[in-house]
Amino acid sequence: MDCIRASCRSLECVVLVLLLFGRVVCVRSQWKWNTLLNNTGVVAMHMAVTHDNKVIIFDQTDAGPSHYRLRNCKTRWSGDSSCYAHSVEYSIMRNKVRALHLETDTWCSSGSFLSNGSLLQAGGNGLGSRRVRYYMPCANSRCDWLEFKNQLSVRRWYSSSLYLPQENSVIVVGGRSEFSYEFVPKSSGSSEPYELPFLHRTYERHSKGNNLYPFLHLSTDGHLFIFANRDSILFDYKQRKVVKTFPTIPGNGGRSYPSSGSSVILPLDHKDNFTKVEVMVCGGAARGSYRAAQRGIYLTALRSCGRMVITGNHQRWQMEEMPGPRVMGDMLTLPTGDILIINGAKRGCAGWESASHPAFKPYLYRPNRNASQRFEVLRSTKIARLYHSSAVLLPDGRILVAGGNPNNEYISYGVAHPTELRLQALVPDYMNTQFDHLRPENLTITYPQDPTGVANGNTFGVTFRLEARLMSNISVVAYAPPFTTHSLSMNQRMVRLECLSMDTDGVGNVVATVVVPPSIYVAPPGYYMLTVVNGGIPSRSVWFRIM
Numbered sequence: 001m002d003c004i005r006a007s008c009r010s011l012e013c014v015v016l017v018l019l020l021f022g023r024v025v026c027v028r029s030q031w032k033w034n035t036l037l038n039n040t041g042v043v044a045m046h047m048a049v050t051h052d053n054k055v056i057i058f059d060q061t062d063a064g065p066s067h068y069r070l071r072n073c074k075t076r077w078s079g080d081s082s083c084y085a086h087s088v089e090y091s092i093m094r095n096k097v098r099a100l101h102l103e104t105d106t107w108c109s110s111g112s113f114l115s116n117g118s119l120l121q122a123g124g125n126g127l128g129s130r131r132v133r134y135y136m137p138c139a140n141s142r143c144d145w146l147e148f149k150n151q152l153s154v155r156r157w158y159s160s161s162l163y164l165p166q167e168n169s170v171i172v173v174g175g176r177s178e179f180s181y182e183f184v185p186k187s188s189g190s191s192e193p194y195e196l197p198f199l200h201r202t203y204e205r206h207s208k209g210n211n212l213y214p215f216l217h218l219s220t221d222g223h224l225f226i227f228a229n230r231d232s233i234l235f236d237y238k239q240r241k242v243v244k245t246f247p248t249i250p251g252n253g254g255r256s257y258p259s260s261g262s263s264v265i266l267p268l269d270h271k272d273n274f275t276k277v278e279v280m281v282c283g284g285a286a287r288g289s290y291r292a293a294q295r296g297i298y299l300t301a302l303r304s305c306g307r308m309v310i311t312g313n314h315q316r317w318q319m320e321e322m323p324g325p326r327v328m329g330d331m332l333t334l335p336t337g338d339i340l341i342i343n344g345a346k347r348g349c350a351g352w353e354s355a356s357h358p359a360f361k362p363y364l365y366r367p368n369r370n371a372s373q374r375f376e377v378l379r380s381t382k383i384a385r386l387y388h389s390s391a392v393l394l395p396d397g398r399i400l401v402a403g404g405n406p407n408n409e410y411i412s413y414g415v416a417h418p419t420e421l422r423l424q425a426l427v428p429d430y431m432n433t434q435f436d437h438l439r440p441e442n443l444t445i446t447y448p449q450d451p452t453g454v455a456n457g458n459t460f461g462v463t464f465r466l467e468a469r470l471m472s473n474i475s476v477v478a479y480a481p482p483f484t485t486h487s488l489s490m491n492q493r494m495v496r497l498e499c500l501s502m503d504t505d506g507v508g509n510v511v512a513t514v515v516v517p518p519s520i521y522v523a524p525p526g527y528y529m530l531t532v533v534n535g536g537i538p539s540r541s542v543w544f545r546i547m
């Protein structure tokens with residue numbers, strides 16, 4: 001059974017119909033941009049939201065001084081990079097940053113949350129390239145990075161990572177000059193990396209690889225979807241064998257670094273018992289972009305997106321055109337199940353000084369609409385977010401947008417695209433107070449046995465207040481927050497949960513009984529943002545833990 005009530009009047013949530021001088025006028029309710037901080041101090045090359053409502057932000061450490069000078073620094077030389085923070089923790093509640101401390105270079109690295117909510121960050125450059133670092137969220141604002149040497153068998157620079165629920169470990173795939181994968185933390189014995197010939201096959205020497213930072217998604221059958229350049233496979237990492245080879249995605253160009261497109265796994269739904277798994281890849285760079293950019297010529301980026309159901313027997317990319325070209329975009333799944341495509345450029349590719357024409361307008365993509373009605377162009381920002389920028393969804397529903405630095409150090413003037421340290425929030429239309437009558441408020445979770453979390457297959461209670469009626473399409477969704485960098489949102493996942501019952505007490509209190517998916521490959525253990533969406537209007541999310 002689903003959370004369906006008596007059928008309700010059809011209600012379009014994003015379009016307001018006004019009766020004006022006897023004529024019906026459609027007004028699009030607006031998305032808004034707010035500048036939260038003028039100086040985060042550190043470029044948000046990498047960003048992730050913890051279950052303590054802090055946002056971990058870090059850059060590389062070898063771009064010279066950042067704009068956050070550490071107190072008590074003894075060095076006289078003003079260019080000493082070690083006198084500056086290269087990572088900060090942003091408090092969503094206080095709208096402030098505090099410095100964190102990195103020992104070695106985290107440039108172009110990867111990250112995944114473990115089931116206990118600690119962030120495992122892997123690799124980087126130079127002395128940092130074989131390190132693993134942990135960040136464990138804490139209530140007292142004293143937590144910091146912990147670094148461990150030689151945790152990776154080989155250098156992992158521009159590699160991707162994904163959390164594996166059965167092993168409670170992380171797979172780290174690829175990287176510059178690395179055609180292999182490995183697992184961290186290491187289980188005893190195994191230390192060698194495993195070859196992945198797929199990475200050789202997709203490597204393009206004259207395009208700086210064009211297969212770095214591969215897209216990784218965990219399918220609900222426990223296999224890995226691995227996409228690099230224009231190709232993809234379904235990989236059984238336990239047997240170390242390729243289960244399926246998917247068709248090449250159409251389009252005259254690549255989709256992986258430095259042709260950086262972006263990718264999401266579309267929301268998984270209990271209605272099909274999570275058997276349909278669909279991935280989407282959007283944008284990228286035109287063929288030859290990397291070499292053209294070396295000569296200062298920026299080719300128009302790819303405009304196409306491909307969608308493919310990776311489960312079942314017949315795989316085919318279904319292609320669509322975005323409203324405009326985009327490279328280095330970020331794709332985020334919103335609580336509504338819609339996909340936000342944000343940041344990046346219209347021309348060029350990833351890398352220093354390799355792109356032009358910032359893509360100032362985000363797109364909203366509604367996967368379940370009819371083909372011609374899926375894309376909407378959102379309000380423009382004035383701030384360019386090119387190479388080394390990122391975006392994350394916050395529990396209150398806003399999107400935090402930060403970073404951008406296509407230069408090899410912090411440069412404020414005299415370049416086409418200065419280092420960008422402003423922090424913005426994109427405020428979706430669903431947060432507008434005009435929808436408050438539909439919005440579930442004061443969400444709380446009641447755990448039946450263990451107050452610290454719920455195991456796969458068990459049920460839990462959600463209570464909330466609702467001023468008006470329940471809409472027929474009320475749903476409860478769980479969102480695994482990603483680690484974002486270089487257009488990837490590693491481990492991002494949205495799961496529509498089954499609801500066994502939903503009862504109202506007549507004075508606006510609603511009690512729902514919700515099921516955690518039985519399979520760890522559908523909903524891997526870890527912290528999720530839980531949201532109730534009523535008629536397209538989401539509540540604020542609350543953190544909940546699948547154990």
Ligand SMILES: *[C@@H]1O[C@H](CO)[C@@H](O)[C@H](O)[C@H]1NC(C)=O
Pocket residue numbers: 035036037038
């Ligand atoms: C950022 O700086 C601008 C210009 O100086 C100022 O108007 C604005 O209030 C500042 N914003 C914040 C969030 O500090």
Ligand SMILES: *[C@@H]1O[C@H](CO)[C@@H](O)[C@H](O)[C@H]1NC(C)=O
Pocket residue numbers: 114116117118134136185
């Ligand atoms: C989380 O798990 C990791 C890996 O097992 C461990 O190193 C870390 O100490 C744990 N963190 C907490 C806060 O328990």
Ligand SMILES: *[C@@H]1O[C@H](CO)[C@@H](O)[C@H](O)[C@H]1NC(C)=O
Pocket residue numbers: 273518519
């Ligand atoms: C749904 O999938 C699970 C495995 O993930 C299976 O155990 C269960 O029987 C399936 N239920 C139905 C109704 O097919």
Ligand SMILES: *[C@@H]1O[C@H](CO)[C@@H](O)[C@H](O)[C@H]1NC(C)=O
Pocket residue numbers: 370
């Ligand atoms: C989508 O297309 C189908 C068939 O062409 C049509 O019946 C349906 O009304 C369309 N839906 C919307 C929302 O336009």
Ligand SMILES: *[C@@H]1O[C@H](CO)[C@@H](O)[C@H](O)[C@H]1NC(C)=O
Pocket residue numbers: 441442
């Ligand atoms: C319910 O939430 C609103 C804001 O969403 C807050 O102002 C109010 O205090 C909350 N009420 C309770 C009982 O927590």
Ligand SMILES: *[C@@H]1O[C@H](CO)[C@@H](O)[C@H](O)[C@H]1NC(C)=O
Pocket residue numbers: 008009010011012013471472473535536537
């Ligand atoms: C919710 O359902 C109503 C019909 O009951 C429909 O008109 C509306 O578009 C739906 N909203 C979303 C976001 O699906």
